[in-house]
Amino acid sequence: MSNAQYLWSAAMGLRTQVRPKVEDSxxxxxxxxxxxxxxxxANALEPEAGRIPAHFYTFPTADTDRQGGPAENAxxxxxxxxxxxxxxxxxxxxAPLSGLGDxxxxxxxxxxxxxxxxxAVERALPPAVEADDQAIDPARLQAYLRxxxxxxxxxxxxxxxxxxxxxxxxxxxxVSGADTLPAHMVIQRGIPGQAGSAAFLxxxxxxxxxxxxxxxxMRVPRPLLVExxxxxxxxxxxxxxxxxGAPVQPDYWLPAESEQxxxxxxxxxxxxxxxxxxxxxxxxxxxxxxxxxxxxxxxLEQLAAQWEGAAHWPSVTMSAVIAWLRENVDCxxxxxxxxxxxxxxxxxxxxxxxxxxxxxxxxxxxGHPGEDLGYCYPVVIAVTDWSRFMDAYRVAGGAxxxxxxIDYFALRAGLRLMHxxxxxxxxxxxxxxxxxxxxxxxxxxxxxxxxxxIAVILASVLERDA
Numbered sequence: 464m465s466n467a468q469y470l471w472s473a474a475m476g477l478r479t480q481v482r483p484k485v486e487d488s489x490x491x492x493x494x495x496x497x498x499x500x501x502x503x504x505a506n507a508l509e510p511e512a513g514r515i516p517a518h519f520y521t522f523p524t525a526d527t528d529r530q531g532g533p534a535e536n537a538x539x540x541x542x543x544x545x546x547x548x549x550x551x552x553x554x555x556x557x558a559p560l561s562g563l564g565d566x567x568x569x570x571x572x573x574x575x576x577x578x579x580x581x582x583a584v585e586r587a588l589p590p591a592v593e594a595d596d597q598a599i600d601p602a603r604l605q606a607y608l609r610x611x612x613x614x615x616x617x618x619x620x621x622x623x624x625x626x627x628x629x630x631x632x633x634x635x636x637x638v639s640g641a642d643t644l645p646a647h648m649v650i651q652r653g654i655p656g657q658a659g660s661a662a663f664l665x666x667x668x669x670x671x672x673x674x675x676x677x678x679x680x681m682r683v684p685r686p687l688l689v690e691x692x693x694x695x696x697x698x699x700x701x702x703x704x705x706x707x708g709a710p711v712q713p714d715y716w717l718p719a720e721s722e723q724x725x726x727x728x729x730x731x732x733x734x735x736x737x738x739x740x741x742x743x744x745x746x747x748x749x750x751x752x753x754x755x756x757x758x759x760x761x762x763l764e765q766l767a768a769q770w771e772g773a774a775h776w777p778s779v780t781m782s783a784v785i786a787w788l789r790e791n792v793d794c795x796x797x798x799x800x801x802x803x804x805x806x807x808x809x810x811x812x813x814x815x816x817x818x819x820x821x822x823x824x825x826x827x828x829x830g831h832p833g834e835d836l837g838y839c840y841p842v843v844i845a846v847t848d849w850s851r852f853m854d855a856y857r858v859a860g861g862a863x864x865x866x867x868x869i870d871y872f873a874l875r876a877g878l879r880l881m882h883x884x885x886x887x888x889x890x891x892x893x894x895x896x897x898x899x900x901x902x903x904x905x906x907x908x909x910x911x912x913x914x915x916x917i918a919v920i921l922a923s924v925l926e927r928d929a
Contacts, residue, residue, distance in 0.1 A: 470501050470502075470504055470505035471501075471502070471505050471580070471584070473501055474498050474501040474502050474505065474584045475584055477494065477497070477498050477501070478498055478584055478585070481494065482494055482495070482498075492901075496901055496903070496904035496908075497904075498584065498585070499581075499585070499904045499907070499908035500903055500904055500907050500908060502580065502581045502584050502585065502908070503581070503904075503907035503908045503910075503911050504907060505580070506577040506580060506581065506911060546566075547566075547570060547776075547777060547778070547779055548776075548777045550563055550566035550570075550779045550782075551777035551778060551779050551781075551782040552777070552782075554779065554782040554783050554785075554786045555782050555785070555786070557786075560783060560786060560787065560790075560925065563779070563783070564925070566779050567779055567780065567783050567921065567922075567925070568922070569779075570778070570779040570780050570918065571780065571915075571918040571919075571921075571922055574780070574911075574914060574915040574918050575915070577911060577915070578911070578912065578915045581908075581911070581912075598624055598632055598634075599624065599632055599634050599650060599652055599696060599700075600696065601619050601622040601636065603695065603696055604619065604622075604636075604650065604695075604696060605617060605618070605619045607690070607695045607696070608638065608641060608644070611641070611643065611644070611688070612643055613641065613642035613643035613644075614638075614640070614641040614642065614643060614644060616640035616641075617638050617639070617640050617641040617644070618638065618639050618640050619636050619637070619638055620636070620637045620638070620639070621635075621636055621637045622634060622635075622636040623635055623636070631651050631652065631653060631654070631663075631825065632651070632652045632653075632654065633649060633650065633651050633652075634649070634650050635647070635648070635649050635705055636648060636649075636650070644687060645687070645704045645705070647704070647705035648687065648702055648703065648704060648705055649684065649702070649703050649704075649705050650700055650701070650702050651666065651669075651700060651701045651702075651703070652666075652696055652698050652699070652700035652701075653666065653698035653699050653700070654698060655693075655697035655698045656697075656698075657698075661748065662748075662826065663825040663826060664747070664748075664824065664825050664826070664827055665691075665699065666689050666690075666691065666699040666700060666701040667689050667691055667699070668746050668747070669686075669689075669701055669824050669825060669827075670686045670689035670701055671745075671746060672743070672744075672746075672747070672801075672824060672827060673685075673686040673703065673824065674686050675738070675742075675743045676734075676735065676738070676743070679734065679738065679743075680734065681731060681734045681735060681821070682731055682818050682819060682820050682821060683820055683821055683822075683824070684703035684704055684705070684706050684820050684822070685703060685704040686701065686702075686703050687702045687703055687704060688701075688702040689701050689702070706812055706819045706820040707812075707814050707819055708812035708813050708814040708818075708819035708820065709812060709813070709814075710808070710809055710810075710811070710812060711724055711808035711809075711811045711812070711813045711818075712808035712809060712842075713809055714809070715807075715809050716912055716916075718808075718842050718845035718846045719808045719842070719846055721813075721816050721846075722846055722847045722851075723816040723817075724808075724811075724813050724816055724817075724818060725843055725846045725847050725852065726847070726851065726852060726855045727813075727816075727817065727818045728806070728808075728811065728818065728839065728843075728852075729852050729853070729855035729856040729859060729861070730855060730856075730859040731806075731818060731821055732803075732806060732835055732836070732839070732856060732861065733855075733856045733857070733858075733859035733860045733861030734859060734860065735800070735801055735802075735803060735806075735835075736800040736801065736802070736832040736835070736861055736862065737800075737860040737861065737862075738800075738801055740799055740800065740801060740829055743801060744801045744829050747801065747827060747828050747829050748828045748829070749828065749829050749830075750802065750828045750829060750830035750831075750834070751830070754795075754796075754797035754798075754799065754831070755797060756792065756793055756795065759792050759795045760792050763785075763788050763789065763792055763875070766785075766875070766878050766879055766882060767785045767788075767789075767878075769882040769886075770785070770878060770881065770882060773882065773885045773886065773889075773890070774885075778914065780914060780917055780918045780921060781878070781881070781914070781917070783921060784874050784877065784878060784917060784921055785878070787874060787921070787924065787925075788871060788874055788875060788878070791867060791870070791871055792871070794865065794867040794868055794871060795831070795833075795868060795871065796868075798831055798832060798833075798862065798864075799829055799830070799831065800829070800830070800831070800832040801827060801828075801829060802827065802828055802829070802830040802831070802832065802834050802835045803821070803824065803826070803827055803835055804826040804827065804828060804830070804834065804835070804838070805823055805826055805838070806821060806835050806838070806839060807838065807839050807842050808842060810822045810823040831868075831872070832861070832862060832864060833864050833868045833869060833871070833872040834872050834875075834876070836856075836864060836869050836872060837868075837869055837870075837871065837872025837873035837874075837875065837876050838872070838873070838876040840869060840872075840873040840876075840920065841873065841916050841919060841920055844923065849869075853869075866927070870924045870927070873920050873924070874917070874920055874921065874924065877913065877916060877917035877920060878917070880913060881910065881913055881914070881917070884905055884906070884909050884910055884913060885906070885910065887902075887905070888902050888903075888904075888905030888906040888909065888910075889905070889906025889907070889910065890906075891906075892906050893906070
């Protein structure tokens with residue numbers, strides 16, 4: 464047996480024999496992330512790499528197995544690494560995409576196989592982890608609510624923390640005896656003692672944005688109260704009305720099950736993008752300083768440099784993506800809109816086939832509408848034809864964004880997200896800045912799936928170009 468086979472066997476045993484008997488929610492979450500890391504590392508050592516395209520030159524054996532680092536390039540095995548490195552180098556130095564189509568398709572086929580092996584082990588996500596219900600003190604929250612007009616007799620019940628983001632804490636609860644507040648609410652609070660990041664909106668900025676979006680009919684939670692004084696709950700917080708529904712797709716990598724929900728997303732996105740930036744977007748950060756072609760080109764070169772500086776190994780897919788973006792950056796314009804920046808189905812609630820709320824607005828900014836459209840592109844085309852989505856987007860008031868721009872932003876989103884995951888996940892773990900298993904899982908497991916998703920997007924774009 465190879466080392467890879469040992470890892471696959473261990474992962475399968477943990478999944479089928481150990482996981483069903485684990486009841487503690489925190490332990491279950493750690494176990495699932497441990498299984499993901501095992502499958503990612505097993506892919507890194509997998510000896511079966513497939514046939515090198517016939518037109519490649521004969522290369523000497525290169526020490527390019529993945530044992531030296533996390534497998535963001537699952538295809539770089541010992542007997543294929545030199546061929547991949549050569550093709551990536553050719554693309555990086557100006558070789559035409561048309562001449563290396565076999566290499567691009569070949570690496571995608573290896574990534575397809577890697578993800579298929581992971582899927583053979585992984586099953587359903589673990590249930591929601593029960594967090595410490597004292598992280599936000601319900602007694603102090605109740606005392607705060609009793610100071611609001613008509614709420615002197617408010618009584619909290621069914622208080623429960625929701626495990627989720629690392630920049631905010633969220634809890635759901637019910638309240639009785641509060642004449643001016645709804646019976647079911649959600650609180651979002653900053654992390655006590657943690658300085659806010661410029662990349663995330665403050666509670667007051669989210670309150671203002673949600674108030675205006677709710678007023679124009681967008682399906683967002685109705686904002687109720689915002690408190691900037693940390694004396695009440697040790698950090699600023701926002702209260703909104705709880706919305707009926709469940710997450711459309713808790714698993715980031717899986718598509719929605721309903722085409723109707725996907726097309727409803729187009730309506731919500733169009734409504735957001737059609738809001739006046741000057742008024743509704745007041746106080747939001749600018750996604751970039753420049754929107755002219757030189758500005759877009761400078762941003763692209765920064766993203767390319769970040770990839771090249773962080774990647775342990777070359778990738779035909781990523782080199783081809785950067786080459787395509789360089790060839791097509793001049794298709795962009797200076798169009799601007801309010802963008803959500805994470806408007807996909809793990810952040811959307813639905814009741815049946817109807818979207819009830821778009822959540823998680825902390826990354827909203829002023830950007831190009833293509834950023835949201837490109838970001839959702841891979842999860843949309845997994846369910847329906849992209850033209851149907853864009854038809855629904857335009858009918859709901861969205862602008863006519865050229866397909867070339869959508870392609871650009873879809874590939875750019877993958878490149879940008881890869882940098883964020885490698886920098887915030889992989890590098891933090893490898894440099895000893897964090898020993899959190901979730902961080903390790905992001906660096907090893909998430910990067911493989913993301914590279915596969917980027918390869919799928921690239922294949923779609925190149926098929927359209929052909």
